[in-house]
Amino acid sequence: MDRLHRKRFTAGIALAVIAMLAAACSSSSTTGGSSGSSLTGTLNASGSSFQLPFQQAAIQQFKSVQPNMTVNYGGGGSGKGRSDLAAGVVQFAGSDSPIPSAETANFKGKTVLYFPVIIGPITVSYNLSGVTSLKLTPTVIAEIFQGTIKKWDDPAIKSINPGVSLPSTPISLAVRADSSGTTANFSLFLMTAVPSVWKLGSSSTISWPSSAHAGNGNGGVAQIIKSTPGSIGYVDFADAKAAGLTYASVQNKSGNYIAPSPTSASAAAAGITPASDLTFHAVWSPAPEAYPITYQSWVLVYQKQSSTNTTKMLQAYIGYLLGPGQQLLEPLGYAKLPSSIDQQAKAQLDKIGM
Amino acid sequence: MSVATRRAGPAIPADPARALSERRPLGDRGFQILALACGLLVLAILVLIATSTSQQAALWFSTEGIKVFAKTWNPAANQFGALPFIYGTAITGAIAVIMAVPVSVGIALLLTQVVPYRWARPIVYVVDLLAVVPSVVWGLWGILVFGPWIQHIYASIGSAVQGVPVLDDLFGPPTSGASFFTCGIILAFMITPIVTSLSREVIATVPAIDREGAYALGATRLEMIRGAVWPHSKGGVTGAVLLGLGRAMGETIAAALVIGSSPTITSHLFAPGYNMPAVIANQFGEASGVWRSGLIGLGVMLFAITIIINIIARGIVDRSARRQRGA
Numbered sequence: 001m002d003r004l005h006r007k008r009f010t011a012g013i014a015l016a017v018i019a020m021l022a023a024a025c026s027s028s029s030t031t032g033g034s035s036g037s038s039l040t041g042t043l044n045a046s047g048s049s050f051q052l053p054f055q056q057a058a059i060q061q062f063k064s065v066q067p068n069m070t071v072n073y074g075g076g077g078s079g080k081g082r083s084d085l086a087a088g089v090v091q092f093a094g095s096d097s098p099i100p101s102a103e104t105a106n107f108k109g110k111t112v113l114y115f116p117v118i119i120g121p122i123t124v125s126y127n128l129s130g131v132t133s134l135k136l137t138p139t140v141i142a143e144i145f146q147g148t149i150k151k152w153d154d155p156a157i158k159s160i161n162p163g164v165s166l167p168s169t170p171i172s173l174a175v176r177a178d179s180s181g182t183t184a185n186f187s188l189f190l191m192t193a194v195p196s197v198w199k200l201g202s203s204s205t206i207s208w209p210s211s212a213h214a215g216n217g218n219g220g221v222a223q224i225i226k227s228t229p230g231s232i233g234y235v236d237f238a239d240a241k242a243a244g245l246t247y248a249s250v251q252n253k254s255g256n257y258i259a260p261s262p263t264s265a266s267a268a269a270a271g272i273t274p275a276s277d278l279t280f281h282a283v284w285s286p287a288p289e290a291y292p293i294t295y296q297s298w299v300l301v302y303q304k305q306s307s308t309n310t311t312k313m314l315q316a317y318i319g320y321l322l323g324p325g326q327q328l329l330e331p332l333g334y335a336k337l338p339s340s341i342d343q344q345a346k347a348q349l350d351k352i353g354m
Numbered sequence: 355m356s357v358a359t360r361r362a363g364p365a366i367p368a369d370p371a372r373a374l375s376e377r378r379p380l381g382d383r384g385f386q387i388l389a390l391a392c393g394l395l396v397l398a399i400l401v402l403i404a405t406s407t408s409q410q411a412a413l414w415f416s417t418e419g420i421k422v423f424a425k426t427w428n429p430a431a432n433q434f435g436a437l438p439f440i441y442g443t444a445i446t447g448a449i450a451v452i453m454a455v456p457v458s459v460g461i462a463l464l465l466t467q468v469v470p471y472r473w474a475r476p477i478v479y480v481v482d483l484l485a486v487v488p489s490v491v492w493g494l495w496g497i498l499v500f501g502p503w504i505q506h507i508y509a510s511i512g513s514a515v516q517g518v519p520v521l522d523d524l525f526g527p528p529t530s531g532a533s534f535f536t537c538g539i540i541l542a543f544m545i546t547p548i549v550t551s552l553s554r555e556v557i558a559t560v561p562a563i564d565r566e567g568a569y570a571l572g573a574t575r576l577e578m579i580r581g582a583v584w585p586h587s588k589g590g591v592t593g594a595v596l597l598g599l600g601r602a603m604g605e606t607i608a609a610a611l612v613i614g615s616s617p618t619i620t621s622h623l624f625a626p627g628y629n630m631p632a633v634i635a636n637q638f639g640e641a642s643g644v645w646r647s648g649l650i651g652l653g654v655m656l657f658a659i660t661i662i663i664n665i666i667a668r669g670i671v672d673r674s675a676r677r678q679r680g681a
Contacts, residue, residue, distance in 0.1 A: 049639075077639025079646070102643030177615035179429070179640035187430070201430030204640035207617070211528050214615035214626065216636070220497075227502060 039313050040068040047073075047081015047094030049217070050181050050236065051297050053332050054118050055094065058325045062317060065324075071317055078181050078297075079204070085112070085300055091310060092318070093300045096181025098279040111303040113352065114278045115345050117321045119269045119335040121260035122186050122293045123240040123247035126232040127225050128152065128167065134248040135160050135257045138193035138284075138292065141250070144171055144232060145190070146200055147209035152230065160251075167230075174224040174233025177214035179204040185295035186234045189283040193253070193292065219243070234293075237265070238333025252292040253284055262335035264291035270338035278345060294335075303351055315349050322346050404657065411651035417644050422651065427617040427633070429641070434648040436655065438617040442534065442629035443603050443656070446613065449538025449623070450545055450602040455595050457542075458549035462591075466557045467579060478551075485547035493611030496540045501531030501612060508535070508624040529624040532614035537629070540608050545598035552597060556590030556674070557583060589674025596667030600660045606631035630656045 045055070055073035062071060073094070076084075081093030086106035099112065124136060136144075140156050143149040149156055153166045176183045187202040200206050208214075213228065215221040218239035225233045226243055237260050240247055249257040258264050271287025274280035282294040299318055305311040322345050326336045337345070414434060415422060424435025461481060465474040508529040515521040560583050568578040614626020615636060630652045638649050 079640035079642055080638075082642070083646075100642060177610070178636040181640070184640070201428075203430035205429045205637055207426075207428040207430065210616045210618040210620070210625065211530075212616065212626070213530060213532065216611060223498075 038068055039066050039309070039316055041309055041313050042070040042072065043092065043310075043313050043317060044090045045071070045073045045081070045092045045094065045299075046076050046084045046090050047300075048078045048096050048181055048297050049075040050096055050120065050295075051094040051118055051299075053238065054325075054329060054334060057328045057332060058321055061325070061328065062320050065320060066313075066316055069313055069316070077179070079179075082106075082300065085302070091301065091314060094297060095300050096295060096297045097184055098298070099300070112300050113303050113348060115299040115301070115318050115322065115348065116274070116278055116280070116296055116337060116341055117299050117318075117325075117345075118297045118329060119265050119282060119337060120295060120297075120333070121237045121262075121265040121268075121291045121335070122182055122189075122234050122295060123237055123245070123260045124232065124250060124293070125222070125225050125235050125240045125245035125247045127229055127246070129229065131164055131166065132246060134164065134246075135251070136248045137251040138190060139197050142190045142194050142198040145173060145175075145208070146198070147173075147211070169230045172228055172231045173208060173212035174221045174228065174231050175206070175208045175212045175214050176218075176221060177216050180217075181295070181297070182218060182234065182236055185281075185283060186293060188281060189293045192281070192284040236333075237261075241333050250292050252288075252290050253286045254288040254290075256288055258289065258291045260291045260293070262330045262333075264289060265294040265335035266338055268292065268294035269296065269335070269341060274341060274344065278341070278348065280341075301352060303353070305352060305354060308354065311352050311354065314352050318352075319346065319349055322349075404654075407650050407654050407657070411647055411654045413647035414644055414651040418648070422648075425619055427628075429637070429645050432644065434644060436630075436648070436652055438619050439628055439630040439633050439652060440655070441619050442613065442617075442627045443631075443659075445534050445623070445627065446537045446541060446609065446629050447599050447603045449535060450541035451595060451599050453539060453542035454546045454549055454598060454602075458546050458594075458598075459553050459591060461546075461550045462553035462557050463579060463583070465554050466560075467575065467583065478554075481547050481550050484543060489544065489605060489608040490611075492540050492544055493608035496536060496608060496612035497532060500540070501536050503531075504536060504539075505529065505531035508533070512624060523621045524623055526622060527624075528622060530614055530626045532612050532626055533624050534613065534627040535623045537609050537613040537627070538623075540612050541602040541605055544605060544608065545602050548601060549594050549598040552594030552671075553587070553591045556587045556594065556671075559590075559675075560586045587674070589670050589677065593667045593669075593671030593674070596663055596670065600663045600667065603629075603663070604631060604656060604660050606635050610635040 052073065052075040059071045059073060062069070078095040078097060081090070081095050082099060082103060083106065084090045085093035086103070098114065099107065124141060126134060128134070137160060140149065140160065143156065149171065151168060151170055153168045158166060181204060183206055184202065184204040187200065187206055190198040191202040200208070213224045213231070215224045218236045221233045222235045222239045222243035222245055225231045225235065225245055235243075235245065247260055249259045251257050265282070267287050268285035268290035269282045271285040271290050272280050272282055280296065282296045284292050285294065299321065301314055301318070305314065322337070322342055326342065329336050418424070418434055422434070422436055424433065425437040426433045426435045427438055461477070465477060469477070508531070511525050512527045512529045515525050516527070564582040564586065565578055568582040573581060609629055610632035613628060613632050615628055615632065616626040617628045617633070618625070620627070634649050634653055638646070641649055
């Protein structure tokens with residue numbers, strides 16, 4: 001036991017010495033070179049919790065590309081990310097929506113670049129014993145979530161699910177307690193798809209019918225659905241899969257019922273033409289294979305940076321997220337960017353500068 | 355003595371005791387300044403918190419005006435009325451106090467009047483252990499274990515009282531494991547240690563002569579507590595209860611997890627609700643503009659309410675302590 005400890009200690013010292021040598025070598029070779037050279041320094045970021053698992057995985061893998069660079073991504077929510085970026089406490093922020101007009105003043109006229117990095121479906125998950133496949137239209141989803149459809153055997157649900165035996169039990173809603181980008185994009189979907197039916201607006205917090213059960217985080221909502229027979233809720237794909245929930249196929253803009261999956265989410269984003277600043281909404285995509293409740297998240301950075309080193313580190317890390325990092329997404333339950341948007345985002349990397 | 359004199363030189367008096375007493379004021383003054391600085395630091399931090407939060411909340415107060423007390427909080431429609439949260443804070447605080455106080459005072463009486471000292475010690479330790487459970491643990495236990503368990507009890511009470519006037523409004527459906535009542539119970543657990551220990555201290559100050567006098571007059575133990583202990587410690591226990599209330603109202607993360615997060619004003623105690631600290635914790639991350647300012651404003655209101663409650667509580671405790679000294 002003791003010998004083992006001593007061995008570990010020696011190994012630790014050896015490793016530290018090697019690391020220091022490597023650092024010394026690399027810092028002397030950094031000067032001048034752009035790509036391929038080793039960078040030293042720290043990038044701090046906060047924001048979107050939707051991005052958090054992806055960022056954590058990417059930070060881990062990025063160590064093998066730039067061993068002397070440290071990236072910290074604290075979650076906290078998109079709103080926190082944006083206000084941290086505005087306050088200058090982070091070098092980049094993760095956000096599930098573009099900067100809302102109420103916040104533009106905080107950025108004091110400085111240009112913020114949007115890099116889309118991640119796409120993901122939001123499932124409509126339910127807990128009905130014996131019902132393994134369910135089809136829902138945006139109208140039905142809207143009426144369920146604003147409390148106008150109250151029972152599972154409502155004619156509106158029955159008519160689109162012939163052959164499925166639906167019980168005559170009340171529907172209980174599972175929603176988010178904390179404000180979140182998932183809620184914002186789920187309500188944006190309903191607002192875009194069925195504006196005449198959906199009355200509760202679009203925001204990261206919605207005034208749900210008071211009977212709704214609220215959980216913290218996607219995991220919290222998934223837990224409510226899992227433990228409450230007759231419940232339905234919106235949960236992001238990764239958490240729904242992790243909790244083993246059953247989810248509905250949702251009718252898209254072209255009229256097809258599509259199940260949530262990384263493929264159908266990528267298809268949704270591919271059917272959207274982003275604006276010149278690369279902002280877009282992947283919900284209610286016109287593509288025939290698209291899953292209609294698909295959302296996206298961006299990395300936000302200031303175009304003008306104060307130092308060359310920070311510029312290079314940002315280009316290296318965001319370049320990694322858009323390049324090799326995209327391969328990490330599907331195993332985590334997210335979807336890759338369609339290549340058209342990925343290319344446009346990569347092309348924008350050069351805009352970051354002094 | 356002579357050594358001291360030689361070292362001190364001719365200007366210093368020969369008596370070492372006097373020399374010491376003359377040297378002391380310098381150290382004393384230094385300590386006084388240090389202590390004063392520490393005290394002022396606390397005050398300065400409080401003032402800074404109050405000013406910076408009020409400043410950030412100003413946008414909400416100026417945009418909404420009197421509507422800060424409106425009954426609708428709906429960020430999707432830009433409505434930011436605080437009434438549901440004030441209501442929820444009052445309700446959950448009241449439930450917590452109603453449940454915690456009899457138990458706490460009971461434990462305090464047990465410790466001071468019933469069991470001998472060597473048995474009281476372990477009970478005190480156990481009660482104090484409740485206070486070291488982190489609030490997030492209370493919250494998680496509440497939502498994962500206690501809530502799902504008590505949900506069935508709520509449901510059976512709810513169906514039992516259906517149609518009965520008043521009771522139906524309080525305990526009838528809708529019922530949910532995460533509700534005003536669950537939150538109140540969890541908060542009651544959390545404030546029991548502080549109310550117990552403060553009550554115990556107050557009750558322990560009852561002069562032995564009063565108690566023995568009561569016994570001498572032929573009083574039973576209950577009569578002695580009613581006649582000698584209670585009049586003496588009434589004020590102090592009231593203060594302890596108010597301090598407990600202040601803690602219950604400010605408790606954040608446990609409340610955020612178990613209260614159900616629905617900004618509704620309803621008489622149904624088993625229905626999901628919301629209170630001030632919980633909404634701040636849940637919504638701050640994504641909020642911006644008036645919304646963010648409103649959440650900070652709720653913090654300012656809560657700050658003011660708890661300060662007022664604490665001042666009243668301290669006043670009551672001090673007054674009763676003075677009266678006891680006078681007696």
